[in-house]
Amino acid sequence: MNLPSNAAQPNLENSPFFEGALQEKLVLPKCKKCEFVIWFPREICPECGSQNVDWFEASGTGSIYSFTITRRIPGSWSKATPFVLAYVELDEGPRVMTNIVDCDLTQIRIGDRVEKVFEEAVDRDGENGPPLLRFRPTKS
Numbered sequence: 001m002n003l004p005s006n007a008a009q010p011n012l013e014n015s016p017f018f019e020g021a022l023q024e025k026l027v028l029p030k031c032k033k034c035e036f037v038i039w040f041p042r043e044i045c046p047e048c049g050s051q052n053v054d055w056f057e058a059s060g061t062g063s064i065y066s067f068t069i070t071r072r073i074p075g076s077w078s079k080a081t082p083f084v085l086a087y088v089e090l091d092e093g094p095r096v097m098t099n100i101v102d103c104d105l106t107q108i109r110i111g112d113r114v115e116k117v118f119e120e121a122v123d124r125d126g127e128n129g130p131p132l133l134r135f136r137p138t139k140s
């Protein structure tokens with residue numbers, strides 16, 4: 001089943017990310033002043049404070065920086081256990097808190113290569129939301 005989640009909502013500052021996601025593209029802002037790649041997408045650089053950003057299509061690939069397997073949890077996520085909560089380090093630099101899906105829980109390791117997958121968010125009320133960025137092991 002899909003993991004439940006309350007997805008982030010599109011707004012004026014992050015709309016290129018969500019427009020890209022609808023086309024299965026990972027579109028991120030990059031600071032034009034210091035070249036920092038910004039996560040979560042917004043039009044201000046957390047490194048230098050510049051509001052001069054460019055949007056570009058990122059590779060959508062990265063590696064697992066850290067992860068945990070959740071086997072018991074209260075609330076709406078309980079039906080989705082076990083699931084993987086992870087930090088993925090994108091090849092462009094940012095570390096993204098996310099889920100690893102379509103994976104063998106006995107095989108997952110730090111450093112594993114992963115690729116983006118956009119899943120439909122389903123909130124507590126069963127309503128569909130904007131796409132969510134998750135990752136799955138890269139098929140080699």
Ligand SMILES: [Zn+2]
Nearest residue numbers: 031034045048
């Ligand atoms: Zn900057």
